[in-house]
Amino acid sequence: MKKILIFASGNGSNFQAIAEHLLPKGIEIELLTDKEGCYACERAEKLGVKSHFVPFKQTEEFLKTAKYDLYVLAGYMRILPASVLQYGTFVNIHPSLLPKYKGMDAIKQAFDAGETECGVSVHYVTEEVDAGKIIEQRSIKVRPTLEETESEVHKLEHEMYPHIVGQLLGGKTPAL
Numbered sequence: 001m002k003k004i005l006i007f008a009s010g011n012g013s014n015f016q017a018i019a020e021h022l023l024p025k026g027i028e029i030e031l032l033t034d035k036e037g038c039y040a041c042e043r044a045e046k047l048g049v050k051s052h053f054v055p056f057k058q059t060e061e062f063l064k065t066a067k068y069d070l071y072v073l074a075g076y077m078r079i080l081p082a083s084v085l086q087y088g089t090f091v092n093i094h095p096s097l098l099p100k101y102k103g104m105d106a107i108k109q110a111f112d113a114g115e116t117e118c119g120v121s122v123h124y125v126t127e128e129v130d131a132g133k134i135i136e137q138r139s140i141k142v143r144p145t146l147e148e149t150e151s152e153v154h155k156l157e158h159e160m161y162p163h164i165v166g167q168l169l170g171g172k173t174p175a176l
């Protein structure tokens with residue numbers, strides 16, 4: 001039985017999409033958050049997923065005590081140091097066509113820059129923010145408004161991430 005730990009700090013829509021896709025397949029899922037009571041925690045409760053509130057400074061301590069097959073960052077608003085990343089394979093989702101538009105407000109950055117294409121990247125996590133090897137990247141056309149573009153990007157995230165996490169757990173690395 002495979003077991004994953006999803007890291008989220010806020011809304012948790014990607015966490016929910018992954019859980020809804022993988023729980024029925026028998027994958028065990030737990031949530032780690034650095035923000036007690038965040039909306040992701042409420043989603044976890046509704047889904048029957050165990051959640052752990054772990055203040056950022058205690059992350060390494062927590063990971064020493066438990067073993068997971070994969071660590072999945074989904075809106076976790078912290079930069080993990082090498083001392084934490086040594087515990088396993090960490091992946092992240094970022095709403096841009098990396099290496100373009102790293103960091104915060106990536107969709108808005110692309111929209112404001114007048115891009116005609118934007119998208120989503122799933123990548124391995126390294127100490128450098130949004131810079132690890134890309135596992136899969138998909139693009140969509142920028143829509144007339146920022147709100148529509150954001151909504152399409154999030155829809156794409158919810159399609160891509162559960163599928164990719166499932167493939168990684170099956171030992172398959174999705175094609176680049």
Ligand code: GRF
Nearest residue numbers: 011012013014075093094095
């Ligand atoms: C997503 O856009 C993800 O790409 C980025 O943070 C956002 C998290 O959204 N890393 P949610 O909390 O999963 O709804």
